[in-house]
Amino acid sequence: MGKKATLEEWKGLYEMAIKIKEMKPWERLNDLDFITIEFDENSEPIVCSILGKGGETYGICCYRGYEEIYKLFSMIESKDMPPEQVYRYQDCLACYFGDREELNNKEYKLxxxxxxxxRGKGNWIFFRSFDPIFIPDMPNRDEVLEMTKILEQLYYALQGMYFGFNxxxxxxxxxxxxxxxxxxxxxxxxxFLEDLEMKFEVSLRHDELFIKRIKNKKPTKVLLELDIAYLNSIFKDxxxxxxxxxxxxxxxxxxxxxxxxxxxxxxxxxxTDIYFNTLLNYIYHNGxxxxxFVRDKYVYQxxxxxxxxxxxELKISKKLPAIDFFVNVYNSNF
Structure with a gap:
């Protein structure tokens, strides 16, 4: 998970967050008015989304690279997806300007x-690292240092806007x-937003002989749903x-x-292996x-x-009725 940041390193991150908070960028920008940071020509872009125009959640979400940016756009387009399945797209570093009650004990102590x-409502600054595999937590040292660099350039980008860069x-x-x-x-x-479109490159080695055997399996009229579903449960290891x-x-x-x-x-x-092998195994034994039906473009690719x-035939369906019913029953019993 990485080492913990020192107090001095945390201080640098907080100083940048305080500077941005004083600018109140949500008064100018909607959460879909992106600011993109490019550290060099060989690295993937970082997209910053400013939260707060709606008057509810105030903060900054930083999506690092094409995969996280893809998840951002997928989250925007996920209105027809069951709410518990949207968690798969929560993948970013976030800074929040919130209330004391929103902080956990570690954040308050820091x-x-x-x-x-x-003091006061909306004035408590805290940071979260979102990962679709783990529950949200405080950023580790590498993430603290990375976010400090991102917020520094975001601050200068916002300054440019305030001085007339439209x-x-x-x-x-x-x-x-x-x-x-x-x-x-x-x-x-x-x-332009289209510059952020993810280029899907899924590299899976196919056993061509096995694929040929699968192709010759008897066709059926079965309609399948395939997904890695998120359950409302956490576990510790x-x-x-x-x-x-x-x-x-x-x-x-x-x-x-x-x-x-x-x-x-x-x-x-x-x-990738789970999706691929689950489908192959089914076809090998059942035709x-x-x-x-799969949940999104990523699995489709x-x-x-x-x-x-x-x-x-392969189709995208944000709702997978059989799987969603199973998840609802599971969640209601745990």
Whole structure:
């Protein structure tokens, strides 16, 4: 999980957060008016979303790289998905300007150790690291240092806006703050949201002989649902510093609502392998389904090549009725 940051390192992060809070950027920006940070031409972009325009949650969410940015857009488009399944897209570093009651004991102690005397509603600053595998917790040392660098450049980007650097957010633009290697300096420029589109590259080695055998399996009229579902349960393991969110790989028959296979997913498991092998194992023993329904574009891309090779239809469905029913029953009993 990484080492803990020192008080001095935390101090640097808090100082940047306080500077940004004083600017009240939510008065100018909506949460979808992104500011993108590019540290060099070889690194993936970091997208910052400013929360607070709606008057509820105030803060900054930082999405580091294309995978986290993809999850951000998936979360925005997840209105038809069961709420407990949206957690799979919670993957970012966040700074919040909230109330005393929102802090846990570790966060409150840190603020006291740093000598800050926050008072009043919306004035308590705290940080969370979100990971779809673990429950949210305080950032580790590497994350503290990374977020300090991000907030520093976000601060200068916001300064540029306040001094007249205008961005046409209504027409799909965003502010980009990038390091120019040629001049050795930081610059603000305008970019477009489509520049953030994730390029799916799912590298799975196929056993072509096995694929050929699978392709020749008898076709059926079965409609399958396949997902790694999130359950409203957490569990602790001595191997990990933080409690884990319980995730279960589920394969179901969409027509009759029956769960055909299930097993818990651990942090050591690769999601790509689980999706791929679960479907292959089913087909090997039961024949080819007519259609396989998956939750989102990411899983679709994992299985797309396989399904094309074996002539099985693949569709995206944010609601998976059989799996969602199983999850609801499980959650109501635990």
């Amino acid at each position: 603020i006291k150790d740093l000598g800050y005397k926050f 961005v046409d957010y209504e027409n799909g633009m965003m502010l980009v703050r990038a390091f120019d290697k040629k001049t050795g300096s930081w610059v603000n420029r305008r970019g 001595e191997k990990y510093e933080k409690p884990l969110v319980m995730r279960m790989a589920l394969l179901s028959d969409r027509k009759i609502g029956m769960i055909l296979s299930h097993h818990l997913v651990t942090p050591e498991d690769k999601d 080819k389904p007519k259609t396989v 994992i299985l797309k090549d396989l399904c094309e090779k074996i002539n099985v």
